[in-house]
Amino acid sequence: MGYKVAVVGATGAVGREMIKIIEQRNFPVSELKLLASSRSKGKEIEFRGESIKVEELNETTIKGSDVYLFSAGASISRQFAPLAAKSGVVIDNSSAFRMEPDVPLVVPEVNAEEALKHNGIIANPNCSTIQMVVALYPLHLKFKIKKIIVATYQSVSGTGQKAINELERQVRAWVSDGVPEAEVYPYPIAFNLIPRIDVVQDNLYTKEEMKMVAETRKIMRAPEILVCATCVRVPVFRCHSEAVTVEFSVYASLDEVRRVLENAPGVKVMDDPFNDIYPTPLELAHTDDVYVGRIREPLVFENGVSLWIVADNLRKGAALNAVQIAEYLHLKQAL
Amino acid sequence: MGYKVAVVGATGAVGREMIKIIEQRNFPVSELKLLASSRSKGKEIEFRGESIKVEELNETTIKGSDVYLFSAGASISRQFAPLAAKSGVVIDNSSAFRMEPDVPLVVPEVNAEEALKHNGIIANPNCSTIQMVVALYPLHLKFKIKKIIVATYQSVSGTGQKAINELERQVRAWVSDGVPEAEVYPYPIAFNLIPRIDVVQDNLYTKEEMKMVAETRKIMRAPEILVCATCVRVPVFRCHSEAVTVEFSVYASLDEVRRVLENAPGVKVMDDPFNDIYPTPLELAHTDDVYVGRIREPLVFENGVSLWIVADNLRKGAALNAVQIAEYLHLKQAL
Numbered sequence: 001m002g003y004k005v006a007v008v009g010a011t012g013a014v015g016r017e018m019i020k021i022i023e024q025r026n027f028p029v030s031e032l033k034l035l036a037s038s039r040s041k042g043k044e045i046e047f048r049g050e051s052i053k054v055e056e057l058n059e060t061t062i063k064g065s066d067v068y069l070f071s072a073g074a075s076i077s078r079q080f081a082p083l084a085a086k087s088g089v090v091i092d093n094s095s096a097f098r099m100e101p102d103v104p105l106v107v108p109e110v111n112a113e114e115a116l117k118h119n120g121i122i123a124n125p126n127c128s129t130i131q132m133v134v135a136l137y138p139l140h141l142k143f144k145i146k147k148i149i150v151a152t153y154q155s156v157s158g159t160g161q162k163a164i165n166e167l168e169r170q171v172r173a174w175v176s177d178g179v180p181e182a183e184v185y186p187y188p189i190a191f192n193l194i195p196r197i198d199v200v201q202d203n204l205y206t207k208e209e210m211k212m213v214a215e216t217r218k219i220m221r222a223p224e225i226l227v228c229a230t231c232v233r234v235p236v237f238r239c240h241s242e243a244v245t246v247e248f249s250v251y252a253s254l255d256e257v258r259r260v261l262e263n264a265p266g267v268k269v270m271d272d273p274f275n276d277i278y279p280t281p282l283e284l285a286h287t288d289d290v291y292v293g294r295i296r297e298p299l300v301f302e303n304g305v306s307l308w309i310v311a312d313n314l315r316k317g318a319a320l321n322a323v324q325i326a327e328y329l330h331l332k333q334a335l
Numbered sequence: 336m337g338y339k340v341a342v343v344g345a346t347g348a349v350g351r352e353m354i355k356i357i358e359q360r361n362f363p364v365s366e367l368k369l370l371a372s373s374r375s376k377g378k379e380i381e382f383r384g385e386s387i388k389v390e391e392l393n394e395t396t397i398k399g400s401d402v403y404l405f406s407a408g409a410s411i412s413r414q415f416a417p418l419a420a421k422s423g424v425v426i427d428n429s430s431a432f433r434m435e436p437d438v439p440l441v442v443p444e445v446n447a448e449e450a451l452k453h454n455g456i457i458a459n460p461n462c463s464t465i466q467m468v469v470a471l472y473p474l475h476l477k478f479k480i481k482k483i484i485v486a487t488y489q490s491v492s493g494t495g496q497k498a499i500n501e502l503e504r505q506v507r508a509w510v511s512d513g514v515p516e517a518e519v520y521p522y523p524i525a526f527n528l529i530p531r532i533d534v535v536q537d538n539l540y541t542k543e544e545m546k547m548v549a550e551t552r553k554i555m556r557a558p559e560i561l562v563c564a565t566c567v568r569v570p571v572f573r574c575h576s577e578a579v580t581v582e583f584s585v586y587a588s589l590d591e592v593r594r595v596l597e598n599a600p601g602v603k604v605m606d607d608p609f610n611d612i613y614p615t616p617l618e619l620a621h622t623d624d625v626y627v628g629r630i631r632e633p634l635v636f637e638n639g640v641s642l643w644i645v646a647d648n649l650r651k652g653a654a655l656n657a658v659q660i661a662e663y664l665h666l667k668q669a670l
Contacts, residue, residue, distance in 0.1 A: 147635040151486030151578035153528055153567065175510045191571050192617035193488055195578075195629055195643045200608040204589075204631040213634070228634040228641055230578035232488065235570050236526050243486035243530075243565035243578075254539075273535040282527035294530055296539040299548065299563040300482040306563055308530045 002028035003335055004088075005326075006065035008080065009072030010034035010054055011043055013161045014093055017319035018069050023048055027323060028330065035061055036072070063087055066335060069322050070094060085120030089335060091322045095207075098123040098215060105218050108324045109266040110137040115325050116334055122325055127317030128152050128208065128231065128240055129215040134290040134316070135309050136246065137220055138264040139257065143248035143303070145220075148227045150212060153234045153241040154197060155281060156189060158313050163189070167235055185233065194233040206231055239281030240313040247301040254295060257305050261292050266316070271295050279310035288315055337363035338670055339423070340661075341400035343415065344407030345369035345389055346378055348496045349428055352654035353404050358383055362658060363665065370396055371407070398422055401670060404657050405429060420455030424670060426657045430542075433458040433550060440553050443659040444601040445472040450660050451669055457660055462652030463487050463543065463566065463575055464550040469625040469651070470644050471581065472555055473599040474592065478583035478638070480555075483562045485547060488569045488576040489532060490616060491524060493648050498524070502570055520568065529568040541566055574616030575648040582636040589630060592640050596627050601651070606630050614645035623650055 005022065009015040015036070022029060032047050035057040044051040055061050057072070057080060068084040070077050071093035081090045081097070097103040104114040105123045110133050115122050125133075128150075136145060156163040163184045170180030170190035180188045187194055198207035205213075212229040216222075234241075252260075261269050270279050271293040278293035294308035311317055329335045340357065344350040350371070357364060367382050370392040379386040390396050392407070392415060403419040405412050406428035416425045416432070432438040439449040440458045442465050450457050460468075463485075471480060491498040498519045505515030505525035515523045522529055533542035540548075547564040551557075569576075587595075596604050605614050606628040613628035629643035646652055664670045 149484045149580050149635055151565070153488070153569070171506055172510055175507055186611040187615050188617060192615055193569065193571060193576050194615060195576070195613050196608055196611065204608065204629070205634075206608070226635040228580050230486070230580075230629065230641060230643065232576075232578065232643075234488070234528065236528060241528050241530070241567075243567065245484050245563050245565075273531055273539065273541070276521040276531065278530050280522050280527055280529060282523060294539070294565065299540075300484055300561040306565060308565065308567075 002030035003066040004031040004033070004064065005029045005067045005069065006033040006035055008035045008057055008068060008070040008076065010045060011036045011040040012071055013157050013164065013314055014071035014318040016045070017314045018071065018322060019045060019047055021315065021319050021323045025323060025327070027326060033061070033065055059083060067091070067326050071318065081121055089118065089329060090121045091124055091325050092121055093124040093318055093322055095126065095211065097121050098125065099218065105215060106325050107133055107219055107321060108328050109134050110219050111221070112328045115328055116332060124318065124322045124325065125215045125219060126208070126211040127158055127313040128154060128242065129212050129219070130317050130321050131240060131290045131309055131311035132212065132242060132244065133216055133219050134266045135261065135264070135292050135307065138260050139246065139305070140220055140222065142260050143250050143252045145222070145225050145246055146249055147247040148216065148225060149245045150227070151230045151243045152232055153236070154231060155236040155238050155240055155313055156233065157238050158240065159184060164237060167237065189233060189235050191235060195230065197231040197233055236281045238285035238312055238314060239310050240317060241279070241281050242309045244309055245298050245300065245306045246304045247298070248303040251303045252305065254297065254305070258295055266290055267292055269293070278308060281310055284310050285312055286315065287312055288320055290316055337365035338401040339366045339368070339399065340364045340402045340404070341368040341370055343370045343392060343403060343405040343411065345380060346371045346375040347406055348492050348499065348649055349406040349653040351380070352649045353406065353657060354380060354382055356650065356654050356658045360658060360662070362661060368396070368400055394418060402426070402661050404661070406653065416456055424453065424664060425456045426459055426660050427456055428459040428653055428657055430461065430546065432456050433460065434553065440550060441660050442468055442554055442656060443663050444469050445554050446556070447663045450663055451667060459653065459657045459660065460550045460554060461543070461546040462493055462648040463489060463577065464547050464554070465652050465656050466575060466625045466644055466646035467547065467577055467579060468551055468554050469601045470596065470599070470627050470642065473595050474581065474640070475555055475557065477595050478585050478587045480557070480560050480581055481584055482582040483551065483560060484580045485562070486565045486578045487567055488571070489566060490571040490573050490575055490648055491568065492573050493575060494519060499572060502572065524568060524570050526570060530565065532566040532568055571616045573620035573647055573649060574645050575652060576614070576616055577644045579644055580633050580635065580641045581639045582633070583638040586638045587640065589632065589640070593630055601625055602627055604628070613643060616645055619645050620647055621650065622647055623655055625651055
């Protein structure tokens with residue numbers, strides 16, 4: 001009993017996390033196919049105590065599964081997701097289809113039901129956007145958000161396994177008085193910050209920053225919300241963190257905000273700064289919730305709040321969210 | 336010819352930088368006295384090719400200098416600055432006197448002339464505030480700032496030499512599979528972020544965050560400006576970085592903003608993101624200017640701008656600013 005599941009990009013940082021999460025959450029799998037580029041062909045990955053060989057992704061291997069979890073970059077998705085969608089449902093972690101009007105962009109805590117409207121492809125949002133909307137959507141429902149100003153502190157795992165390796169390599173080089181050479185990023189990331197994630201657009205915002213604008217509006221079905229994002233890479237391995245200042249349409253006391261967050265699905269409030277209780281990325285790596293702390297008056301808006309939001313970008317920001325979408329479809333007998 | 340100069344806290348991260356900067360900028364010194372706690376007594380520090388012995392700070396050694404550069408913490412300043420002010424001018428890098436109405440709080444590019452109004456003590460602002468006002472004041476003069484939302488990315492050297500050592504020790508422990516123990520900060524700072532700098536106040540903002548509110552208003556003589564700050568420690572050795580979104584009272588095109596910044600004293604525009612030209616802390620360590628990049632429309636305000644601001648927190652954010660104040664007084668023959 002179960003579904004034939006294919007993970008496309010199985011050897012990447014997100015792909016490996018997808019496999020782990022399917023196992024940890026006991027998603028009903030009858031067959032797991034692991035697909036990747038020819039470079040990874042033949043590698044073996046553990047799943048439920050067995051070793052599964054990675055197959056090369058091509059027009060033959062992509063056929064015949066019920067559920068496809070894609071995380072191999074936008075161009076692979078553009079090429080193979082339409083083929084996969086002929087036999088099953090594609091949940092795509094790339095940016096390829098996110099803004100297409102007929103592709104649902106889903107964060108289950110926010111708009112699970114959108115997933116049912118798919119035409120074969122469901123998009124998994126950007127990691128920075130997911131954790132932000134999980135925390136902000138329940139506040140939007142109560143207090144109607146007008147503006148969001150967000151500065152991100154994004155870990156290297158968001159770039160992928162090669163960036164994880166690069167930070168580690170640079171730190172080791174630094175310790176042994178070597179030169180921390182930069183390959184993945186334009187500058188060393190060890191002991192540094194890089195305020196440019198993804199390519200720069202005509203309006204001088206990066207694509208990552210504009211994803212936070214467009215995806216937030218689409219997921220929350222709130223095209224009127226204004227968003228200003230600054231996305232920055234930091235020398236952290238896992239978890240993205242965000243300093244978020246929000247303007248509401250109506251007044252909300254901090255107690256009300258806290259109560260809404262405490263009852264919000266997928267959110268954990270971690271907020272006693274007097275006792276050094278606030279979310280930190282190192283401590284929260286490998287967790288599943290979106291953690292919110294430093295809840296305080298925004299000072300620049302009469303109505304609103306300032307928050308510090310941390311979540312594991314590989315789990316809730318990517319793999320877990322994708323598996324949760326599959327779980328929702330399963331629950332609704334829509335697979 | 337020159338002044339009798341005393342550096343109080345001479346062996347700390349900022350104190351050592353003060354000594355270097357006095358030498359580099361050829362400040363007219365006839366005698367340099369180095370004062371520190373009894374722990375550091377007898378240490379030797381190079382100045383202009385000579386070795387100067389550190390003396391213990393006490394009620395005798397504090398006497399008789401013309402210029403005092405204090406950077407030994409607020410309680411030392413509270414105890415010894417009034418004594419020092421009997422014989423000379425104190426430029427104090429601690430927070431002890433910053434908000435006292437009769438103590439000038441000076442960033443020479445913004446309000447140098449305030450320094451002349453001192454009653455013996457001049458306060459050097461908080462590092463995060465200095466770099467922000469150097470960049471924002473010229474914009475305020477042209478476009479009248481209404482609101483500032485800032486998220487900081489502050490290096491460990493802002494905490495002092497012991498925090499520099501802690502980050503290094505933790506990274507070395509990590510490389511050799513040891514445990515990166517935390518002593519200075521409540522959590523490891525290596526590969527982590529700590530969203531709490533200085534103590535938490537009743538309004539749930541930290542003292543560091545509220546310094547950015549109060550000091551910005553005082554330095555810019557603009558009590559009406561609203562400021563929301565989130566201050567975060569990052570695993571970087573030197574330079575503080577800031578993601579800043581500003582609302583102006585009047586419209587300003589990006590070209591106008593850029594022109595103002597390009598002509599602003601102490602500011603260097605570094606803004607060609609298409610070619611990966613933007614300020615990064617690793618590259619800008621040991622420089623003297625305030626670097627501004629990622630200049631773009633704020634998206635949440637009709638009038639305003641978003642910026643990324645980086646400066647060396649030990650130099651412009653502390654030691655250099657203090658020495659610049661002394662230079663200004665010298666220039667005005669007010670020492």
